[in-house]
Amino acid sequence: MTKPAPPGKAVREIVPGDSRWAELTHSDNHRFAIVPDRFVLPRKGHQVVAALQDAVDDRLEVSCRSGGHCGEDFIGAPRRNLVLDLCGLNRIAATDDGQRIRVEPGATVGEVQKALFRDWGTALPLGACSAVGMGGLVAGGGYGPLSRQLGLVADHLAAVEIAVVDEGRKVRAVTARADDDGELGELFWAHTGGGGGNFGIVTAYEFRSPAHLRSGGRILPKAAGGLNVQKIIYPWAMLDEATFATLVGRFFAWHEEHDRAGTPEASLFATFFLHHKSAQFLQLMVQSDADIDVGGAILAEFVAGLTEGTAVFGIPRGGLMTWLTGTRYMSQADCGDVMGARSASKSAYHRSAPTGDQLAVLYRHLTSDHPGQASYVMVNSYGGEINRRGSAATASPQRDSTAKSSWFTAWLDPAQDDLQIGWLRAAYEEFFAATGGVPVSGAATDGCYINYPDVDLKDARHNRSTATWHDLYYGANYERLRRAKRAWDPHDVFHHSLSIEL
Known part of the structure; x- marks a missing residue:
């Protein structure tokens, strides 16, 4: 059955017995089953923060997924009490100041390609697998058929919004930008190829391409004719x-x-x-x-x-x-x-x-x-x-x-x-x-x-x-990633078999 959402909360929770359970317990690679106590499917970043805080308070094992295309058993092992499935965080829009494109992690490559072209006539060097989620793609650097022209996806990253757990086990949402210094700057850098499931839960990426790859006042490169x-x-x-x-x-x-x-x-x-x-x-x-x-x-x-x-x-x-x-x-x-x-x-x-x-x-x-x-x-x-x-x-x-x-x-x-x-x-x-x-x-x-x-x-x-x-x-680059891990995930809340080590 599905646990009803509390009043004023548009968040879905799915537990054993629900007709959707069997589908959710498998990602792309059916070698591995994902069998938590429940799945939470948030639609907003603040819902990610709230669910993560509850899990941290109760000392639960937690993980997240966006598109579900991880080839190894990073989501289900060690056995998780809670899996945050980010498929509902899939909005694609310009930021309020119009200077960046904001993409949530549950949006798929195919959805982003279509939106960038239809709304702005632009493109990013996204992968060829259209069903892959942006959450994992960008965190690992990301490349695709336009990369020889435009570089890695992460080369176009301007900011990352992420839910992190601090030393006092308090969950908070932070935004790390490309021009930040200090620990925020290191958190941003870690998301330009450091891999998913290491530092926190990404709730949005913001993109603005390097100047030499833009033209005509666009935020991102112009799509070809x-x-x-x-x-x-x-x-x-x-x-x-x-x-x-x-x-x-x-x-x-x-x-x-x-x-x-x-x-x-x-x-x-x-x-x-x-x-x-x-x-x-x-x-x-x-x-x-x-x-x-x-x-x-x-x-x-x-x-x-x-x-x-x-x-x-x-x-x-x-x-x-x-x-x-x-x-x-x-x-x-x-x-x-x-x-x-x-x-x-x-x-x-x-x-x-x-x-x-x-x-x-x-x-x-x-x-x-x-x-x-x-x-x-x-x-x-x-x-x-x-x-x-x-x-x-x-x-x-x-x-x-x-x-x-x-x-x-x-x-x-x-x-x-x-x-x-x-x-x-x-x-x-x-x-x-x-x-x-x-x-x-x-x-x-x-x-x-x-x-x-x-x-x-x-x-x-x-x-x-x-x-x-x-x-x-x-x-x-590994030692620098370890320093970011110690700064931003000191309790190793986010871990799997190939995660950055404290």
């Missing part, structure tokens, strides 16, 4: 090991060559899905800004260069589309094999292309005898505007990579847990065998992305390097 878009299928039947290595190697090489910010090539973004052979194809998704890449010549040259001189040809779809239609066409919505699925993922930042031996490892695992219709390595464009800033400018330290990879597998049957996770671990750890099974910061790689969390990095059986989990995610 259109997008050149292509989705291209490469059937596995056309590929042998040599041609596979050629396509993947050329993808990396192009990004190493075209890494500078502000160039026409920086308007191009590509995602290469290297699906397991049981899925029967690889898929390239690529887009470019039609106002810059007029006629799509840059995109066409990039695509043609991948297969030039080989017997492989792609099966293309797409063309020139208007901005919002093109953005939606290229998005990765919640659908298909990931719906209701169990999953596991890993990540890596790449400063240079993999070696021939690494590509041979990848080929072998992608062509192995494995039920891997939803198993893949996704390689994404990186660099450009992202790399204009230094590694300490935000909490996200990876500022000189040219590509980013996500290693992923999904399945439905719990009996396949060991099989599927075993395949993922074996592929990833052998690929990075020369650096202890993980992408240690060095000439070729630069650690991992906190928004693709992986608890294996804390396990010496899988991370055999001398780099700790926080070295891989945060590098030299």
Whole structure:
């Protein structure tokens, strides 16, 4: 049943027995169940403060979620008494002074993209997964198909509103701004890539872009007049090991060559899905800004260069589309094999292309005898505007990579847990065998992305390097994040298996 809201309080509380309970007890990854005593679904920031104060007073375990797309068990473990589901905090509006755009954490990427375009003709470099909530995306730095042009999402952050718990266990709402000094300034900085679930509960973000990315008096960058878009299928039947290595190697090489910010090539973004052979194809998704890449010549040259001189040809779809239609066409919505699925993922930042031996490892695992219709390595464009800033400018330290990879597998049957996770671990750890099974910061790689969390990095059986989990995610920024944690969450109210440590 649902607990009725007290008079004057528009807050929903859902407890066992309610018809919505089963849905709320699972987020995106069905490997993990979330079974608190109750869920609270606030609609206003002050309701978050009140619910959090009650939980702190009663010494309850508490966590929150916005879109529910965390890949690890951060929301349900340790077992929580209370989960604040922020889906009702989803408003998007200009601030009263008209100088910033205010976005609440429960708004999804798709909702924000549409609102920014329809209300102001603007854009942010949001992710391609349209159902992801803004709360977690921004806290982890955030990147997407516009990031080579516009940088990380957190590079556009101007302020963060957050409910925090002080030394006296008093909950209060604070606003930390980009130009704040002292501890407030450190709290703001911590939210530019320090990860979710560490310092408090975000109730709103405010965005105002760097001046060199704005024009015409806008608060945020102007949305393009259109997008050149292509989705291209490469059937596995056309590929042998040599041609596979050629396509993947050329993808990396192009990004190493075209890494500078502000160039026409920086308007191009590509995602290469290297699906397991049981899925029967690889898929390239690529887009470019039609106002810059007029006629799509840059995109066409990039695509043609991948297969030039080989017997492989792609099966293309797409063309020139208007901005919002093109953005939606290229998005990765919640659908298909990931719906209701169990999953596991890993990540890596790449400063240079993999070696021939690494590509041979990848080929072998992608062509192995494995039920891997939803198993893949996704390689994404990186660099450009992202790399204009230094590694300490935000909490996200990876500022000189040219590509980013996500290693992923999904399945439905719990009996396949060991099989599927075993395949993922074996592929990833052998690929990075020369650096202890993980992408240690060095000439070729630069650690991992906190928004693709992986608890294996804390396990010496899988991370055999001398780099700790926080070295891989945060590098030299970790100690500064720890100082912010001690200042703003001294009782470690907000914690999970990869949270910042006191």
